[in-house]
Amino acid sequence: MSGHGTPIPMTALKSGPLKGRAEVPGDKSISHRALILGALAVGETRVSGLLEGQDVLDTAAAMRAFGAEVTRHGDGDWSVHGVGVGGFAEPATVIDCGNSGTGVRLIMGAMATTAITATFTGDASLCKRPMGRVTDPLALFGARAHGRQGGRLPMTVVGAVDPVPVRYTVPVPSAQVKSAVLLAGLNAPGRTEVIEREPTRDHSERMLRGFGAEVTVEESREGRVITLTGQPELRPQTVAVPRDPSSAAFPVCAALIVEGSDILVPGVSQNPTRNGLYTTLVEMGADITFENPREEGGEPVADLRVRASALKGITVPEDRAASMIDEYPILSVVAAFAEGRTVMRGVKELRVKESDRIDAMARGLEASGVTVEEEQDVLVVHGMGPGGVPGGATAATHLDHRIAMSFLVLGLAAKAPVKIDDGSPIATSFPAFEPLMAGLGARIDRSNR
Secondary structure, three states: OEOOEOOOOEEEEOOOOOEEEOOOOEOHHHHHHHHHHHHHEEEEEEEEOOOOOHHHHHHHHHHHHOOOEEEEEEOOEEEEEEEOOOOOOOOOOOEEOOOOHHHHHHHHHHHOOOOOEEEEEOOOOHHHOOOHHHHHHHHHHOOEEEEEOOOEEEEEEEOOOOOOOOEEEOOOOOHHHHHHHHHHHOOOOOEEEEEEOOOOOOHHHHHHHHOOOOEEEEEOOOOEEEEEEOOOOEOOOEEEOOEOHHHHHHHHHHHHHOOOOEEEEEEEEOOOOOOHHHHHHHHOOOEEEEEEEEEEOOEEEEEEEEEOOOOEOOEEOHHHHHHOHHHHHHHHHHHHOOEEEEEEEOOHHHHHOOOOHHHHHHHHHHHOOOOEEEEOOEEEEEEEOOOOOOEOOEEOOOOOHHHHHHHHHHHHHOOEOEEEOOOHHHHHOOOOHHHHHHHHOOEEEOOOO
Protein backbone atom coordinates (compact mmCIF):
# COMPACT_ATOMS: atom_id res chain seq x y z
CA MET A 1 0.00 0.00 0.00
CA SER A 2 1.05 3.56 -0.60
CA GLY A 3 1.73 6.00 2.16
CA HIS A 4 0.13 8.61 -0.09
CA GLY A 5 -3.38 7.15 -0.38
CA THR A 6 -4.63 4.72 -3.00
CA PRO A 7 -1.78 3.41 -5.20
CA ILE A 8 -1.77 4.76 -8.76
CA PRO A 9 -0.32 2.20 -11.20
CA MET A 10 1.12 3.89 -14.27
CA THR A 11 2.54 2.77 -17.61
CA ALA A 12 5.05 4.46 -19.91
CA LEU A 13 5.11 3.44 -23.58
CA LYS A 14 7.66 3.95 -26.33
CA SER A 15 7.20 7.51 -27.53
CA GLY A 16 7.92 9.57 -30.60
CA PRO A 17 10.30 12.55 -30.44
CA LEU A 18 9.79 14.82 -27.43
CA LYS A 19 9.39 18.45 -28.49
CA GLY A 20 8.63 21.76 -26.82
CA ARG A 21 9.23 23.70 -23.65
CA ALA A 22 9.37 22.06 -20.20
CA GLU A 23 8.53 24.48 -17.37
CA VAL A 24 9.74 22.46 -14.38
CA PRO A 25 8.76 23.42 -10.82
CA GLY A 26 10.70 25.53 -8.34
CA ASP A 27 13.67 24.11 -6.52
CA LYS A 28 12.57 21.94 -3.61
CA SER A 29 15.65 22.57 -1.45
CA ILE A 30 15.34 26.34 -1.78
CA SER A 31 11.55 26.23 -1.24
CA HIS A 32 11.95 24.45 2.12
CA ARG A 33 14.63 26.90 3.25
CA ALA A 34 12.69 29.98 2.13
CA LEU A 35 9.74 28.99 4.32
CA ILE A 36 11.88 28.10 7.34
CA LEU A 37 14.10 31.18 7.20
CA GLY A 38 11.07 33.36 6.50
CA ALA A 39 9.50 31.96 9.68
CA LEU A 40 12.68 32.81 11.63
CA ALA A 41 12.90 36.37 10.28
CA VAL A 42 11.12 39.41 11.73
CA GLY A 43 8.57 40.77 9.25
CA GLU A 44 7.13 39.60 5.92
CA THR A 45 9.11 37.47 3.48
CA ARG A 46 7.67 37.15 -0.04
CA VAL A 47 8.42 34.04 -2.09
CA SER A 48 7.74 33.55 -5.79
CA GLY A 49 8.13 30.32 -7.73
CA LEU A 50 7.69 28.17 -4.60
CA LEU A 51 7.37 24.46 -5.34
CA GLU A 52 3.84 23.47 -4.35
CA GLY A 53 4.59 19.77 -4.03
CA GLN A 54 3.41 17.94 -0.93
CA ASP A 55 6.84 17.95 0.73
CA VAL A 56 6.98 21.75 0.70
CA LEU A 57 3.30 22.12 1.66
CA ASP A 58 4.04 19.98 4.72
CA THR A 59 6.88 22.35 5.67
CA ALA A 60 4.52 25.33 5.25
CA ALA A 61 2.04 23.64 7.60
CA ALA A 62 4.82 23.00 10.11
CA MET A 63 5.85 26.67 10.10
CA ARG A 64 2.24 27.62 10.86
CA ALA A 65 2.24 25.14 13.75
CA PHE A 66 5.34 26.88 15.18
CA GLY A 67 3.56 30.24 15.08
CA ALA A 68 4.48 31.83 11.74
CA GLU A 69 1.77 33.21 9.44
CA VAL A 70 2.14 31.46 6.07
CA THR A 71 -0.17 32.50 3.22
CA ARG A 72 -0.57 31.39 -0.39
CA HIS A 73 -1.49 34.29 -2.69
CA GLY A 74 -1.40 32.58 -6.07
CA ASP A 75 0.47 30.00 -8.11
CA GLY A 76 3.88 29.77 -6.41
CA ASP A 77 3.39 33.19 -4.74
CA TRP A 78 3.55 32.99 -0.92
CA SER A 79 4.24 35.19 2.09
CA VAL A 80 5.64 34.32 5.51
CA HIS A 81 5.28 36.60 8.56
CA GLY A 82 8.10 35.38 10.77
CA VAL A 83 8.40 35.17 14.55
CA GLY A 84 12.15 35.80 14.80
CA VAL A 85 15.07 33.63 15.84
CA GLY A 86 14.12 31.85 19.07
CA GLY A 87 10.48 32.86 18.61
CA PHE A 88 8.96 29.52 17.68
CA ALA A 89 5.88 28.60 19.76
CA GLU A 90 5.33 25.07 20.97
CA PRO A 91 3.09 23.30 18.43
CA ALA A 92 -0.26 22.04 19.67
CA THR A 93 -0.24 18.98 17.41
CA VAL A 94 2.17 16.43 15.97
CA ILE A 95 4.24 17.77 13.04
CA ASP A 96 3.63 15.50 10.04
CA CYS A 97 6.41 15.91 7.46
CA GLY A 98 4.93 13.37 5.04
CA ASN A 99 7.67 12.01 2.77
CA SER A 100 10.23 14.77 3.31
CA GLY A 101 13.57 13.93 4.88
CA THR A 102 14.75 17.46 4.10
CA GLY A 103 11.73 19.02 5.77
CA VAL A 104 11.85 17.04 9.01
CA ARG A 105 15.62 17.33 9.49
CA LEU A 106 15.77 21.08 8.80
CA ILE A 107 12.76 21.79 11.03
CA MET A 108 14.28 19.74 13.86
CA GLY A 109 17.39 21.90 13.57
CA ALA A 110 15.41 25.14 13.48
CA MET A 111 13.55 24.34 16.75
CA ALA A 112 16.27 22.44 18.63
CA THR A 113 17.75 25.50 20.37
CA THR A 114 14.40 26.92 21.53
CA ALA A 115 12.94 25.72 24.84
CA ILE A 116 9.92 24.01 23.31
CA THR A 117 8.95 20.40 22.62
CA ALA A 118 7.71 19.03 19.30
CA THR A 119 6.79 15.56 18.05
CA PHE A 120 7.50 14.64 14.44
CA THR A 121 6.12 11.88 12.24
CA GLY A 122 5.83 11.09 8.53
CA ASP A 123 4.64 8.52 6.03
CA ALA A 124 5.73 4.88 6.01
CA SER A 125 8.85 5.69 3.98
CA LEU A 126 9.99 8.60 6.17
CA CYS A 127 9.44 6.59 9.35
CA LYS A 128 12.07 4.10 8.13
CA ARG A 129 14.77 6.74 7.61
CA PRO A 130 17.50 7.36 10.21
CA MET A 131 17.25 10.58 12.21
CA GLY A 132 20.26 9.96 14.46
CA ARG A 133 22.53 11.68 11.96
CA VAL A 134 20.68 14.91 12.85
CA THR A 135 19.69 14.34 16.48
CA ASP A 136 23.27 13.41 17.47
CA PRO A 137 24.73 16.84 16.60
CA LEU A 138 21.60 18.59 17.93
CA ALA A 139 22.28 16.93 21.30
CA LEU A 140 25.59 18.85 21.42
CA PHE A 141 23.55 22.08 21.58
CA GLY A 142 21.60 20.64 24.54
CA ALA A 143 18.54 19.26 22.72
CA ARG A 144 17.12 15.82 23.53
CA ALA A 145 15.38 13.40 21.17
CA HIS A 146 13.22 10.37 21.95
CA GLY A 147 12.19 8.18 19.03
CA ARG A 148 11.66 4.62 17.91
CA GLN A 149 14.42 2.05 17.93
CA GLY A 150 17.23 2.99 15.55
CA GLY A 151 16.50 6.71 15.92
CA ARG A 152 13.41 6.65 13.73
CA LEU A 153 10.14 8.54 13.63
CA PRO A 154 7.79 9.17 15.34
CA MET A 155 10.19 11.23 17.46
CA THR A 156 9.87 13.91 20.12
CA VAL A 157 12.53 16.63 20.24
CA VAL A 158 12.96 18.66 23.44
CA GLY A 159 14.69 21.92 22.62
CA ALA A 160 17.68 23.16 24.59
CA VAL A 161 16.90 25.54 27.46
CA ASP A 162 20.39 27.04 27.48
CA PRO A 163 21.87 26.20 24.06
CA VAL A 164 25.62 26.33 23.50
CA PRO A 165 27.44 26.78 20.18
CA VAL A 166 29.10 23.71 18.70
CA ARG A 167 31.90 22.69 16.38
CA TYR A 168 30.79 19.67 14.36
CA THR A 169 32.40 17.64 11.60
CA VAL A 170 29.76 16.05 9.35
CA PRO A 171 30.64 12.32 9.19
CA VAL A 172 29.08 11.72 5.75
CA PRO A 173 28.38 14.29 3.00
CA SER A 174 24.89 15.58 3.84
CA ALA A 175 23.45 19.02 3.16
CA GLN A 176 20.54 18.12 5.43
CA VAL A 177 22.77 17.50 8.45
CA LYS A 178 24.90 20.57 7.75
CA SER A 179 21.80 22.74 7.39
CA ALA A 180 20.16 21.39 10.54
CA VAL A 181 23.26 22.26 12.56
CA LEU A 182 23.47 25.77 11.06
CA LEU A 183 19.78 26.41 11.74
CA ALA A 184 20.21 25.24 15.32
CA GLY A 185 23.21 27.54 15.64
CA LEU A 186 21.01 30.56 14.90
CA ASN A 187 19.63 30.58 18.46
CA ALA A 188 22.88 29.62 20.20
CA PRO A 189 25.25 32.33 21.46
CA GLY A 190 28.68 32.65 19.92
CA ARG A 191 29.92 30.87 16.82
CA THR A 192 28.78 27.50 15.52
CA GLU A 193 31.13 25.74 13.11
CA VAL A 194 30.33 22.94 10.67
CA ILE A 195 33.16 21.14 8.90
CA GLU A 196 32.53 19.27 5.65
CA ARG A 197 35.18 16.95 4.25
CA GLU A 198 33.31 17.03 0.94
CA PRO A 199 31.27 20.08 -0.16
CA THR A 200 27.49 19.62 -0.38
CA ARG A 201 24.79 21.88 -1.80
CA ASP A 202 25.25 25.36 -0.34
CA HIS A 203 21.72 26.79 -0.46
CA SER A 204 21.63 27.21 3.32
CA GLU A 205 24.82 29.26 3.44
CA ARG A 206 23.65 31.46 0.56
CA MET A 207 20.17 32.03 2.01
CA LEU A 208 21.34 32.60 5.58
CA ARG A 209 23.58 35.40 4.31
CA GLY A 210 20.69 36.79 2.28
CA PHE A 211 18.52 36.92 5.40
CA GLY A 212 21.24 38.80 7.27
CA ALA A 213 23.11 36.10 9.20
CA GLU A 214 26.89 36.33 9.47
CA VAL A 215 28.21 33.23 7.69
CA THR A 216 31.78 32.65 6.53
CA VAL A 217 33.22 29.74 4.54
CA GLU A 218 36.90 28.83 4.58
CA GLU A 219 38.92 25.96 3.20
CA SER A 220 41.23 24.24 5.70
CA ARG A 221 43.15 20.99 6.07
CA GLU A 222 40.09 19.59 7.85
CA GLY A 223 37.82 20.48 4.93
CA ARG A 224 35.29 23.20 4.27
CA VAL A 225 34.61 25.17 7.47
CA ILE A 226 31.28 27.04 7.68
CA THR A 227 31.05 29.45 10.63
CA LEU A 228 27.77 31.04 11.72
CA THR A 229 27.48 33.79 14.36
CA GLY A 230 24.46 33.06 16.51
CA GLN A 231 21.49 35.13 17.64
CA PRO A 232 21.15 37.47 14.64
CA GLU A 233 17.95 39.29 13.79
CA LEU A 234 17.08 37.86 10.40
CA ARG A 235 15.69 40.36 7.91
CA PRO A 236 12.71 39.41 5.72
CA GLN A 237 13.52 38.91 2.06
CA THR A 238 11.99 38.65 -1.38
CA VAL A 239 12.97 35.20 -2.64
CA ALA A 240 12.64 34.16 -6.30
CA VAL A 241 12.98 30.37 -6.34
CA PRO A 242 14.86 29.07 -9.40
CA ARG A 243 13.69 25.92 -11.16
CA ASP A 244 14.76 22.62 -9.64
CA PRO A 245 17.70 20.86 -11.38
CA SER A 246 16.62 17.56 -9.82
CA SER A 247 13.14 17.84 -11.35
CA ALA A 248 14.57 19.11 -14.65
CA ALA A 249 16.63 15.92 -14.81
CA PHE A 250 13.59 13.87 -15.84
CA PRO A 251 12.54 15.71 -19.02
CA VAL A 252 16.23 16.35 -19.83
CA CYS A 253 17.14 12.66 -19.59
CA ALA A 254 13.99 11.60 -21.41
CA ALA A 255 14.91 13.88 -24.33
CA LEU A 256 18.42 12.42 -24.46
CA ILE A 257 17.20 8.83 -24.87
CA VAL A 258 14.05 9.26 -26.99
CA GLU A 259 15.14 9.40 -30.63
CA GLY A 260 14.62 12.72 -32.44
CA SER A 261 13.85 14.75 -29.30
CA ASP A 262 14.60 18.48 -28.98
CA ILE A 263 13.34 20.38 -25.92
CA LEU A 264 14.01 23.59 -23.98
CA VAL A 265 14.00 23.61 -20.16
CA PRO A 266 14.16 27.27 -19.05
CA GLY A 267 15.50 28.83 -15.86
CA VAL A 268 17.17 25.79 -14.28
CA SER A 269 19.47 26.34 -11.30
CA GLN A 270 23.13 25.86 -12.17
CA ASN A 271 24.41 26.03 -8.61
CA PRO A 272 27.82 24.31 -8.78
CA THR A 273 26.97 22.19 -5.74
CA ARG A 274 23.95 20.77 -7.62
CA ASN A 275 25.03 20.36 -11.25
CA GLY A 276 26.96 17.09 -11.08
CA LEU A 277 24.41 15.28 -13.24
CA TYR A 278 24.69 17.80 -16.07
CA THR A 279 28.49 17.65 -16.00
CA THR A 280 28.25 13.85 -16.16
CA LEU A 281 25.75 13.85 -19.03
CA VAL A 282 27.97 16.13 -21.10
CA GLU A 283 30.92 13.80 -20.45
CA MET A 284 28.76 10.93 -21.74
CA GLY A 285 28.21 12.82 -25.00
CA ALA A 286 24.90 14.54 -24.27
CA ASP A 287 23.89 17.36 -26.60
CA ILE A 288 23.01 19.98 -23.96
CA THR A 289 23.62 23.68 -24.41
CA PHE A 290 23.36 26.13 -21.51
CA GLU A 291 21.75 29.26 -22.93
CA ASN A 292 21.16 32.72 -21.44
CA PRO A 293 23.13 32.23 -18.20
CA ARG A 294 22.03 34.68 -15.49
CA GLU A 295 21.33 35.00 -11.76
CA GLU A 296 17.90 34.68 -10.15
CA GLY A 297 17.23 34.70 -6.41
CA GLY A 298 20.95 34.65 -5.66
CA GLU A 299 21.43 31.46 -7.69
CA PRO A 300 23.02 30.99 -11.14
CA VAL A 301 20.49 29.72 -13.71
CA ALA A 302 20.41 28.91 -17.42
CA ASP A 303 18.02 27.68 -20.11
CA LEU A 304 18.85 24.11 -21.18
CA ARG A 305 18.50 23.09 -24.85
CA VAL A 306 18.52 19.29 -24.99
CA ARG A 307 18.61 17.02 -28.04
CA ALA A 308 18.59 13.23 -28.36
CA SER A 309 22.16 11.95 -28.23
CA ALA A 310 24.36 8.92 -28.76
CA LEU A 311 25.81 8.35 -25.29
CA LYS A 312 28.77 6.38 -23.99
CA GLY A 313 29.29 4.84 -20.58
CA ILE A 314 31.79 6.48 -18.24
CA THR A 315 33.11 6.15 -14.70
CA VAL A 316 31.54 8.94 -12.63
CA PRO A 317 34.13 10.44 -10.25
CA GLU A 318 33.39 9.47 -6.66
CA ASP A 319 33.90 13.02 -5.43
CA ARG A 320 31.00 14.16 -7.62
CA ALA A 321 28.44 12.16 -5.65
CA ALA A 322 27.44 14.93 -3.25
CA SER A 323 26.54 17.26 -6.13
CA MET A 324 24.20 14.75 -7.78
CA ILE A 325 23.11 12.32 -5.08
CA ASP A 326 19.39 12.62 -5.99
CA GLU A 327 20.08 12.14 -9.70
CA TYR A 328 21.71 8.70 -9.70
CA PRO A 329 18.38 6.88 -10.28
CA ILE A 330 17.69 8.78 -13.51
CA LEU A 331 21.36 8.60 -14.49
CA SER A 332 21.16 4.81 -14.25
CA VAL A 333 18.27 4.92 -16.75
CA VAL A 334 20.34 7.03 -19.16
CA ALA A 335 23.25 4.62 -18.66
CA ALA A 336 21.05 1.73 -19.78
CA PHE A 337 20.75 3.39 -23.23
CA ALA A 338 24.46 4.27 -23.51
CA GLU A 339 27.17 2.20 -25.16
CA GLY A 340 29.39 0.46 -22.62
CA ARG A 341 29.50 0.43 -18.83
CA THR A 342 28.66 3.32 -16.53
CA VAL A 343 30.27 2.99 -13.11
CA MET A 344 28.87 4.99 -10.18
CA ARG A 345 30.95 4.92 -6.98
CA GLY A 346 30.49 6.60 -3.61
CA VAL A 347 26.72 6.19 -3.75
CA LYS A 348 25.98 4.42 -0.43
CA GLU A 349 23.96 7.45 0.72
CA LEU A 350 21.32 6.28 -1.79
CA ARG A 351 20.56 3.35 0.49
CA VAL A 352 19.04 5.62 3.16
CA LYS A 353 16.95 7.91 0.95
CA GLU A 354 13.16 7.55 0.54
CA SER A 355 14.02 3.96 -0.37
CA ASP A 356 17.18 1.94 -0.91
CA ARG A 357 17.58 3.54 -4.30
CA ILE A 358 20.50 1.36 -5.39
CA ASP A 359 18.50 -1.80 -4.80
CA ALA A 360 15.30 -0.36 -6.27
CA MET A 361 16.99 0.73 -9.51
CA ALA A 362 19.01 -2.47 -9.83
CA ARG A 363 15.96 -4.72 -9.49
CA GLY A 364 13.82 -2.67 -11.87
CA LEU A 365 16.56 -2.40 -14.51
CA GLU A 366 17.26 -6.14 -14.31
CA ALA A 367 13.55 -6.86 -14.76
CA SER A 368 13.68 -4.70 -17.90
CA GLY A 369 16.56 -6.74 -19.34
CA VAL A 370 19.53 -4.57 -18.28
CA THR A 371 22.63 -6.10 -16.68
CA VAL A 372 23.49 -4.42 -13.39
CA GLU A 373 26.18 -4.94 -10.77
CA GLU A 374 25.88 -3.53 -7.28
CA GLU A 375 27.87 -3.33 -4.08
CA GLN A 376 27.18 -1.38 -0.91
CA ASP A 377 28.73 1.78 -2.36
CA VAL A 378 28.77 1.04 -6.12
CA LEU A 379 26.27 0.71 -8.95
CA VAL A 380 27.36 -0.43 -12.43
CA VAL A 381 24.99 -0.38 -15.43
CA HIS A 382 25.87 -2.18 -18.66
CA GLY A 383 24.47 -0.04 -21.44
CA MET A 384 22.50 -1.57 -24.30
CA GLY A 385 22.75 1.34 -26.74
CA PRO A 386 19.99 3.56 -28.19
CA GLY A 387 16.64 1.77 -28.18
CA GLY A 388 18.30 -1.40 -26.87
CA VAL A 389 16.50 -1.85 -23.55
CA PRO A 390 13.81 -4.58 -23.77
CA GLY A 391 11.53 -3.15 -21.04
CA GLY A 392 8.30 -5.01 -20.35
CA ALA A 393 8.72 -4.95 -16.55
CA THR A 394 6.70 -3.71 -13.61
CA ALA A 395 8.96 -1.76 -11.22
CA ALA A 396 8.32 -1.36 -7.49
CA THR A 397 8.64 2.30 -6.48
CA HIS A 398 8.83 1.80 -2.69
CA LEU A 399 6.99 5.09 -2.04
CA ASP A 400 9.86 6.94 -3.76
CA HIS A 401 9.06 9.75 -6.20
CA ARG A 402 12.44 9.60 -7.98
CA ILE A 403 12.23 5.85 -8.51
CA ALA A 404 8.73 6.27 -9.95
CA MET A 405 9.71 9.00 -12.42
CA SER A 406 12.94 7.24 -13.42
CA PHE A 407 11.19 4.07 -14.51
CA LEU A 408 8.52 6.03 -16.38
CA VAL A 409 11.31 7.74 -18.33
CA LEU A 410 12.81 4.29 -19.03
CA GLY A 411 9.53 3.17 -20.58
CA LEU A 412 9.48 6.09 -23.03
CA ALA A 413 12.51 4.65 -24.88
CA ALA A 414 12.31 0.91 -24.12
CA LYS A 415 11.03 -1.61 -26.67
CA ALA A 416 8.10 -2.72 -24.49
CA PRO A 417 6.03 -0.68 -21.99
CA VAL A 418 7.36 -0.23 -18.46
CA LYS A 419 4.90 -0.13 -15.56
CA ILE A 420 5.27 1.16 -12.04
CA ASP A 421 3.20 -0.11 -9.13
CA ASP A 422 2.48 3.33 -7.66
CA GLY A 423 2.94 6.80 -9.12
CA SER A 424 1.28 8.67 -6.24
CA PRO A 425 4.59 9.68 -4.54
CA ILE A 426 5.46 11.83 -7.59
CA ALA A 427 3.22 14.54 -6.12
CA THR A 428 5.69 15.09 -3.27
CA SER A 429 8.17 16.87 -5.55
CA PHE A 430 6.77 17.21 -9.09
CA PRO A 431 2.94 17.39 -9.09
CA ALA A 432 2.87 18.57 -12.73
CA PHE A 433 5.07 15.72 -14.01
CA GLU A 434 2.35 13.92 -15.99
CA PRO A 435 0.89 16.93 -17.86
CA LEU A 436 4.36 18.39 -18.46
CA MET A 437 5.64 15.17 -20.00
CA ALA A 438 2.42 14.71 -22.00
CA GLY A 439 2.86 18.22 -23.36
CA LEU A 440 6.25 17.17 -24.75
CA GLY A 441 4.73 14.11 -26.41
CA ALA A 442 5.47 11.43 -23.81
CA ARG A 443 3.09 8.48 -23.63
CA ILE A 444 2.37 7.92 -19.95
CA ASP A 445 -1.01 6.79 -18.70
CA ARG A 446 -2.68 5.51 -15.58
CA SER A 447 -4.04 2.34 -17.09
CA ASN A 448 -2.56 -0.97 -16.02
CA ARG A 449 -2.32 -2.33 -19.54
